[in-house]
Amino acid sequence: MRIEMVKLFECGYCTHPEKIVNPKRPFKKIKFPATVALLKHPTKGYILFDTGYSKGFLDATRSFPYSIYAKLTPVFYSETQSIKNQLKNEGIHPSEIRYIILSHFHGDHTAGLDDFPSAKILTFKKAYDHIKQFNKIKALTKGCLVDLLPEDLPNRMNFIDEQPEILLSSEFHPFHEGFDVFGDGSLFAVDLTGHAIGQFGIFILLKSGKQLLLCADAVWTSQAYEELVFPHKIANLLIEDRAAYRENIEKLHQLSKNSPGIDILPTHCQKTWNLVKEGCIYE
Ligand SMILES: [Zn+2]
Numbered sequence: 001m002r003i004e005m006v007k008l009f010e011c012g013y014c015t016h017p018e019k020i021v022n023p024k025r026p027f028k029k030i031k032f033p034a035t036v037a038l039l040k041h042p043t044k045g046y047i048l049f050d051t052g053y054s055k056g057f058l059d060a061t062r063s064f065p066y067s068i069y070a071k072l073t074p075v076f077y078s079e080t081q082s083i084k085n086q087l088k089n090e091g092i093h094p095s096e097i098r099y100i101i102l103s104h105f106h107g108d109h110t111a112g113l114d115d116f117p118s119a120k121i122l123t124f125k126k127a128y129d130h131i132k133q134f135n136k137i138k139a140l141t142k143g144c145l146v147d148l149l150p151e152d153l154p155n156r157m158n159f160i161d162e163q164p165e166i167l168l169s170s171e172f173h174p175f176h177e178g179f180d181v182f183g184d185g186s187l188f189a190v191d192l193t194g195h196a197i198g199q200f201g202i203f204i205l206l207k208s209g210k211q212l213l214l215c216a217d218a219v220w221t222s223q224a225y226e227e228l229v230f231p232h233k234i235a236n237l238l239i240e241d242r243a244a245y246r247e248n249i250e251k252l253h254q255l256s257k258n259s260p261g262i263d264i265l266p267t268h269c270q271k272t273w274n275l276v277k278e279g280c281i282y283e
Contacts, residue, residue, distance in 0.1 A: 001184040002207040005040040006282040008265070008275050009086050011052025011112065012077030021220040023232040031076075032268040034108045035276060036083045037214055038092075039204065041186060046092060047099045048119070049202065049214050050267065051112025053077045054084075056148050065140055066147075069107065084115035094118070101160075101181070101189075103216035104199035105131045107145040109267070114150050122181065124191070125159035127198025142196070143238070160189045160200070171211070171259045172203055174251045192218040194245030195238070203262070208283055211262045213255070218248045221269045225252035 013033040018025040037049040058077055061070035079085065084094055097116045102123040103109055113121065131144050139146045150156065165177045168188060172178070181187040181202065188203040192215060201215040219225050230246060231239070239245045252264055263282075265272045 001042055001182075001186045003039050003186050003204050004042055004207055004283065005038075006204060006206065006212060007038045007090075008272060008280060009036045009038065009052070009083055010034065010273055010276045011036050011054075011081050011083050011086070012075055012108075013273075014073040014075045014108070016073060020232050020235045020238075022223065022229050024229070031270070031273075032073075032220065033270070033273040033276070035265075035267050035272050036112070037265075038087065038090075039187075041182070044182060045098045046096050047101060048083065048097055048116070049101045050103055050109040050216065051100060051115070052081075052083050053108055054082050054111040054115060055079055056114055057107055057111035057145065060145055060148055065137060066145055069140065069143075069145070075108075082115065083112045101187075101202060103201065103214070103267070104196040105149075106143040106196060106217070107148065108143075109216070110145070111148055113153070114148070117150070117152075119156070121153065121157045122160050123157060124161045124189075124198040124200050126161055126191070126193070127196065127200075128157065128159070130197040142240070161191070161198070168203075171262070172255070173258060174254045175203075178203070192216065192248050194218060194241050194248045197240050204282075206282055210282055211259075212282060213252075213262055213264045214267075215252060215264055216267050218245075219252060219266045219269075222264065222266060222271045224266075225249050225256060225264065228253055 010033045013031045015029040017027040018030045019027045034052040036052045039047040060066045097119045100119045160179045175190045178188040178190040189200045195217040204212040
């Protein structure tokens with residue numbers, strides 16, 4: 001099977017000094033969008049990849065301790081930007097979202113989960129097991145706002161990494177192994193542990209033959225894998241496995257050389273944001 005359509009949305013942004021992601025750049029703050037992808041699968045229907053910021057996130061980060069998060073990364077968001085409201089403008093009701101593929105548990109990816117109470121959440125057990133051991137404050141230091149996770153989350157999750165791993169075809173190399181998310185060859189998840197434990201990306205195979213890799217936060221910007229730019233050491237605080245993080249940047253670099261036809265889309269990159277602004281729809 002092949003995915004029929006992928007559309008990208010921006011659901012708020014935050015600001016950081018550019019130096020954090022590229023040590024050669026100044027401390028001047030730049031914008032990092034929280035992008036979300038809507039996929040249309042021929043039999044599974046609409047699927048979201050991550051959920052961006054939400055009103056719940058903004059409310060929660062007004063008071064201590066979550067206000068720390070808002071101070072470190074000021075968030076710019078209005079309610080019209082929630083993925084729920086943007087989908088409504090497209091004529092898609094929240095109940096039509098059957099699955100949410102959750103790349104990892106950082107607040108800017110999980111905040112909108114509550115708006116889709118009937119969606120199954122597909123994620124990595126490795127990621128969930130890692131965050132569930134932490135109390136609220138410790139989780140916050142890892143970028144997770146555990147109070148914002150839906151209460152019934154444990155009943156709604158299916159773990160992609162509980163399936164047997166399969167060998168990927170050569171166009172995806174140097175990613176050699178992954179998980180066939182629905183068992184139909186439309187989406188392949190690859191473990192991108194580094195930025196967060198159990199963070200993963202998905203290769204999307206579209207009807208037209210076009211292929212994408214939604215790599216979530218494996219890199220903050222495309223420049224990182226294009227030019228092999230490694231983040232400033234301040235960013236080490238935001239990276240759970242530094243060796244794996246570097247290795248992923250190198251792998252993405254090789255992938256971009258081996259298979260230049262695959263569009264690699266990091267969640268927080270300005271280039272991904274430009275695709276949103278252009279109204280890009282992959283078919
Ligand atoms: Zn993250």
